[in-house]
Amino acid sequence: MIEEKKVTSEKAVLIAVISQFQDEEKTEEYLDELEFLTLTAGGIAVKRFSQKLEKPNPKTFIGAGKLEDVREYIEQNDIGTAIFDDELSPAQLRNIEKVLDCKILDRTNLILDIFAQRAQTSYARTQVELAQCQYLLPRLTRLWTHLSRQKGGIGMRGPGETEIETDRRIVRDKISLLKKKLVTIDKQMAIQRKNRGRMVRVALVGYTNVGKSTLMNVVSKSDVFAENKLFATLDTTVRKVVIKNIPFLLTDTVGFIRKLPTQLVESFKSTLDEVREADLLLHVVDISHNYFEDHIESVNKILDEIDSADKPTVLVFNKIDAFTHKTIDEDDLITEKTKEHYTLDDWKKTWMNKLGDNCIFISAINKENMDDFREKVFEEVKKIHIQRFPYNDFLYQEYNDKGESI
Numbered sequence: 580m581i582e583e584k585k586v587t588s589e590k591a592v593l594i595a596v597i598s599q600f601q602d603e604e605k606t607e608e609y610l611d612e613l614e615f616l617t618l619t620a621g622g623i624a625v626k627r628f629s630q631k632l633e634k635p636n637p638k639t640f641i642g643a644g645k646l647e648d649v650r651e652y653i654e655q656n657d658i659g660t661a662i663f664d665d666e667l668s669p670a671q672l673r674n675i676e677k678v679l680d681c682k683i684l685d686r687t688n689l690i691l692d693i694f695a696q697r698a699q700t701s702y703a704r705t706q707v708e709l710a711q712c713q714y715l716l717p718r719l720t721r722l723w724t725h726l727s728r729q730k731g732g733i734g735m736r737g738p739g740e741t742e743i744e745t746d747r748r749i750v751r752d753k754i755s756l757l758k759k760k761l762v763t764i765d766k767q768m769a770i771q772r773k774n775r776g777r778m779v780r781v782a783l784v785g786y787t788n789v790g791k792s793t794l795m796n797v798v799s800k801s802d803v804f805a806e807n808k809l810f811a812t813l814d815t816t817v818r819k820v821v822i823k824n825i826p827f828l829l830t831d832t833v834g835f836i837r838k839l840p841t842q843l844v845e846s847f848k849s850t851l852d853e854v855r856e857a858d859l860l861l862h863v864v865d866i867s868h869n870y871f872e873d874h875i876e877s878v879n880k881i882l883d884e885i886d887s888a889d890k891p892t893v894l895v896f897n898k899i900d901a902f903t904h905k906t907i908d909e910d911d912l913i914t915e916k917t918k919e920h921y922t923l924d925d926w927k928k929t930w931m932n933k934l935g936d937n938c939i940f941i942s943a944i945n946k947e948n949m950d951d952f953r954e955k956v957f958e959e960v961k962k963i964h965i966q967r968f969p970y971n972d973f974l975y976q977e978y979n980d981k982g983e984s985i
């Protein structure tokens with residue numbers, strides 16, 4: 580179903596709206612992320628279009644005049660794809676297709692496509708395929724069919740070509756088939772999780788590309804695929820880790836992103852169950868990213884959606900080696916100090932101060948502060964372990980070389 584074919588460097592334009600909810604700076608940040616997503620999907624963003632509007636135009640997302648500018652640019656520069664930084668409604672998609680003679684993708688579609696490219700196991704592929712079908716169903720139109728047959732590449736992998744030509748009923752049948760398949764797999768996964776017994780479970784969670792897999796590799800000496808691209812990890816890896824005398828299970832799983840398509844949250848239910856059933860969350864944050872606070876917010880929102888916001892959580896600020904900040908010259912009396920100028924110490928005095936012991940600063944790549952990290956995880960796991968196995972307290976006793984307790 581999902582095609583393996585890789586399309587390299589498809590030229591794309593990115594389109595966003597600057598609105599009352601999203602100022603110019605935010606829009607630029609979102610477009611940076613959209614550009615990274617495009618790159619990850621195998622495309623190359625050659626131009627950005629943004630327009631100030633009270634809210635996105637319900638008919639064509641951006642205004643008719645601006646859309647005309649995009650059309651001209653696409654025609655003159657031989658652009659194959661236009662990517663909108665939000666989910667387009669089926670009606671918007673149809674109207675835009677009437678104007679732009681190229682492939683039209685939205686943020687959801689792009690993320691789904693990356694997931695489709697990256698899904699390795701049949702389980703992940705089934706989950707992605709279900710999400711793609713659910714996205715596709717309300718958008719099945721003749722025009723779309725016609726276009727999708729002409730153009731391959733990003734956004735066109737996955738269910739599509741053949742099903743679209745027939746009708747919605749077939750996609751619906753496909754959806755129920757995939758759902759059934761997933762129910763079977765979900766059951767198997769639930770049994771697998773049960774078989775792991777009562778061992779304490781710790782899950783690495785966080786925005787995509789923050790270094791979860793890298794940290795997993797350092798802590799568990801395993802070899803999980805890590806890469807400077809979005810959504811390097813789609814499947815869940817579980818490893819048994821022992822710190823001092825306490826064994827626990829550490830899970831590395833799919834990264835989160837702003838506006839993670841709801842279809843994906845639903846169909847990745849079982850993958851996210853690993854997070855839902857964890858006793859402790861290690862929320863990894865890339866502190867070298869300009870907008871790491873927004874990332875934390877997005878992750879918390881998704882944790883809330885999967886009923887996991889109240890779990891014991893340690894914030895792990897990673898990539899301290901790459902952290903930079905702007906400086907203000909001593910004789911510069913005009914520039915106001917903003918977050919851009921904060922040093923790590925400044926940051927530690929902000930809301931982070933309230934986290935108390937529940938945060939740690941590390942560099943997974945340089946293995947900086949890893950002893951403190953291990954100690955912190957040990958302390959937290961121990962708390963849960965004591966509650967679960969109250970008679971096992973000899974475990975926590977440490978001994979010196981002579982076998983004396985210390």
Ligand SMILES: Nc1nc2c(ncn2[C@@H]2O[C@H](COP(=O)(O)OP(=O)(O)OP(=O)(O)O)[C@@H](O)[C@H]2O)c(=O)[nH]1
Binds near residue numbers: 832897944
């Ligand atoms: N500078 C720096 N880079 C790091 C550090 N930890 C990880 N990285 C890099 O960040 C990129 C992403 O790392 P991953 O471990 O794949 O991140 P992830 O959170 O698992 O990402 P997804 O699986 O896509 O959600 C890779 O290029 C890593 O080499 C760190 O401490 N410092």
Ligand SMILES: [Mg+2]
Binds near residue numbers: 791793832
């Ligand atoms: Mg990963």
